[in-house]
Amino acid sequence: MKISGKRGEISGEIIMMIPKILFLTAVLFAVVILVKLYIITNTDIREVESNVLIGRLLYSKHGLSYFDEDLKRVYPGAIDLNKFKQIGEANPNGLDMISLSYGSDNPIISAKITLKQESKDDVIAFYNKNKFDQWEPRTLSTVKGGAGSVKSFRKEVYVLVNDNGKFSPAILEFNIIS
């Protein structure tokens, strides 16, 4: 194509401007993407939530700790073995329906609580068991489809176990997935 004359000169200039405009558009998009990239809209409170859940299970009147009906007081960190076994056996979703209810579907947090006693079998209770089973594989980085979308937190707490008035030392292991 031969570009000559006044009009040809102008159209040639316009053609020359195309890469400039493309470059300008690329810069515009780059700035927008960079700004959007650095905007934080969410705060990750999963670890805080996990600690609060542990606190709630250990210290709350309707958690795992022994509650003296006569004195109307909780013994924080003294696990009521009968209550714990009931939670583990009777209804795997018992805790999240009454004491710690996020509604019919809990998309926030789930936990596996293991009570380890010397020379005795471990007693296991779940909080939000359905979601725990669903989320547990996702904590592994090797799992395809959703790996890393949930976080796992582990904590061991030294407790006393109240077995019909007899106290003995034990370890309560929390495996929380949030």
Place this chain on the structure above:
Amino acid sequence: MRNKTISKLLFNNKKGISDEMFFNIFEIVLAFIVILSLFNFVTGVVKQTIFEKNYLARDASALVNTIYAAPGDLEYTYYENSKGNTFQFNFMQNKVEVYEPQETDSSSRVFYLFAEDKNTPFKYLIIKNDKGSINLKFKKTNDIVVYSSLTMPNGEGRMGGAGASGTLVK
């Protein structure tokens, strides 16, 4: 007719703007428009309150969970000063919603979930705030009541003359 005269003056007149000059000016104007639109975009981002609403919703729900964790009765005052923003708190079943008064569309509101204890019921309440700062008072006895420091615990009427009020949700 007038346009023709202007273009004639611009391009054909020896004293007018040359083609090169015209394209240079065009480029400068284009760059200026881009800079202006970017500034406009950044200003828009700065004005957004999504982060604040997210933060407040999460903070309030974590606070409710912590209050539930306390073995006994308690009273806690949460001082919120969002510097000019008048965020409203709507404590609903299992969730707390934070929004600005003009946000009538529920999609622009931000909420976060908290775990209720059915043995200790939570009194649902909308806390209005028209002064930019608010004191949220949480009181836990047999149930949990949340109210602004300027309203009665049962949500009826104001205790003071400043700008925060609560509405009890039935």
